Amino acid sequence: MLEERGRIVAIESNAVWVETIQRSACNGCETKSACGTGLLGDFFSSSTRVRVTLNGFPADKISLNDIAVIGIAENALSSSALLVYLVPLVSLVLVALLGDYLFAEIGAVLGALVGLVAGACGVCWYSRRQSSNSIYTPILLRIEPGSGHS
Template identity: 55%
Template sequence: MIEERGRVVALDESGIWVETVQRSGCHSCAAKSGCGTGLLGDFWTKASQVRVSVAPETLRRIQLHDTAVIGIAENTLASGALLVYLAPLVTLVLGALAGQALGGVSGGELWAILGALGGFLLGAVCVRLYSHLQRNNPAMAPQFLRLEQGKPCVIPVTPLP
């Protein structure tokens, strides 16, 4: 199970909304203070909110600004990442090959470029369709694992304008 800590920003009748900060992988590197990639990762860090279902008996103990630990199965993350990255790439290459074959000897490069673009867009549409079909799949949703007591959440609370 891959875990992520976040701050509880809202409660509803059957779950919580957790705000997590998306960081680059550079935060675990020993050279992060002298690395430009780590600095850029800090610059582009952004917060996202996700809804997580919680059992009613546990929901009664949760309060706003608590630190919640949520998780997702490793195989779910790996298969999702494989689909998101590999499907557009494979369809791009297949589209380029099909375009080159359609273009023949003269003008094959332009057709290959157009085929690659079309293949990439087809792959992106397939990923979007798969995502839409899996939206209610409980295996794809993050799970509430536990509350961390006594540890303040390190995600800064931003005041509303």
């Protein structure tokens, strides 16, 4: 199970909204302060809000700004990453080869573009179909008191 910590920004009756900060791998590096890549990573870091069901946690025991530890299965993340990167790439190459076979060089270029777009659309279609699949939804693992408690 891969874990991520985030700050609770909203509380519903059966779910919480968790804001996570996406950072580069440089945050764990000891030479981060002396490295330009680490500074750029801090500059371009962004936050994401995720809705997470409570899974039996009592909503009245949770406060705003508490730290929520959410998790997702490793196989779900790795299979999703393979799908997102591999399907458009494979479709790009296959349709480019088909275009080259049928229409020479211009067919390869147009086929590559068509294959890339078709692969990306296929990934979007698949992800919409899997949006209700519980394997791909993060789960609430535990709550760590944050600045919301005195």
